[in-house]
Amino acid sequence: MELRQLQYFITVARLEHVTHAAESLRVAQSAVSRQIHQLEEELGVALFSPKGRNLQLTPAGKLFMSRAETILTDLDRAVLDLQEFMNPEAGEIRIGFPHSLGIHLLPSVIAEYRAEHPNVKFVLKQGTYHVLIRELLEGEIDLAFISPFPKEREEVEGELLLTEELKIILPPNHLLARHTTIRLEQLKDDSFVMFSESYSLRSIVLEACRKAGFSPRIGFEGEEMDTIRGLVAAGLGVSLLPEMALIETSPMMPVSVRVTEPQVLRTIGLIRRRGEKLPLVAEAFRNFVIRHMDTKNRLP
Structure with a gap:
């Protein structure tokens, strides 16, 4: 089964007409008919039945339609997620932090970053030291502000931001x-x-x-x-x-x-999973935090 077959099938199902579907897809009508026929042969069931000059979904076609739409929606979401992963100016950053850093440090850093990168979204999760380590290792968050800075944890790595x-x-x-x-x-x-x-x-x-x-x-x-x-x-x-x-x-x-x-x-640090590449949007924020804290620490 090919992705193109699903796309052709869904277009025909929505427009209820092979010719109209071919025009919408900008392909030959014979190409659409051929792909639908091959899909029905592979599935071993008729997906459409004639209705005057149009086509309508059979009960099996209706069932397959709901699954096919879900597959294409998930695929579109996966492509969008990948594009956001590779785009440092968009996407979502998942950050964990302890309560003590949510009073002043984290809000001020995020506010300064959003002023320069307004399209970046943040998902914030508050937790204690061991909860933050666990959620980071389980992939629930990308980065964690943490105190004390964990020097002895082999599973994570990061930067000491301040003492x-x-x-x-x-x-x-x-x-x-x-x-x-x-x-x-x-x-x-x-x-x-x-x-x-x-x-x-x-x-x-x-x-x-x-x-x-x-x-x-x-x-x-x-x-x-x-x-x-x-x-x-x-x-x-x-x-x-x-x-x-x-x-x-x-x-x-x-x-x-x-x-x-x-x-x-x-000690306060910013950590990530050891040896794992961050999404570009999270990596850009991490670099910003390091520069930001280095500047603050050097101020008289």
């Missing part, structure tokens, strides 16, 4: 709230507001506390930056958050203070 400092956040009435810097050990008796266990920021904070010589007493847990900030601002504990999570202000804002000992950092 960011985490700051202590305190209730406004905390005894240390007016300090410009503090040592983390000074908070060993405080109750901590922590991210839940699936979040990488929790591991970073726990490791920093271990280096400071204590295990934090966890009073509350949350899964959103706004929740953590709000609970601390309400006096329910202390926490550590990335600097970019403290850019926005709200009526319930904690006080942020730099930690001098130990210094608490997190």
Whole structure:
């Protein structure tokens, strides 16, 4: 069975006339008749029956028509997808990201990119560290902004975009709230507001506390930056958050203070599946992000 036979069959079925179909296809009427005849012989069933000067689909023809239309629609979609894959100025980019990067970094980067490439579409999926790795490997996303940057994962590769400092956040009435810097050990008796266990920021904070010589007493847990900030601002504990999570202000804002000992950092990277060629539209965006972050990091 040939693709041309399906195209001729569908055109005849829609126009109910071989001559009209041949005119629409810009081929000889005999070529259309021959292809329809060969298709019926191959299938072993009549697809059309006469209806005056026209043709109408037989019950078998109607069944075959629905399947044939689906095949051609899928083929057209596949061709369009391939064209978009090869076109850096169109198509769709599927990006995964953690919540902490969806507050400021990701929206600003996408906004700048869309200003130069308005026809590019984005599909955004938020997830925790392990969810992002899994969805990347399963092909659900093309790229993932991730923290911490996974140096030891053989299945993925990427670029380290930046290293960011985490700051202590305190209730406004905390005894240390007016300090410009503090040592983390000074908070060993405080109750901590922590991210839940699936979040990488929790591991970073726990490791920093271990280096400071204590295990934090966890009073509350949350899964959103706004929740953590709000609970601390309400006096329910202390926490550590990335600097970019403290850019926005709200009526319930904690006080942020730099930690001098130990210094608490997190790495942020952009990763993809190792050894796999990205769609050109995703590769163009990846290159833009790398240049964008390199420029930001070099600014005084």
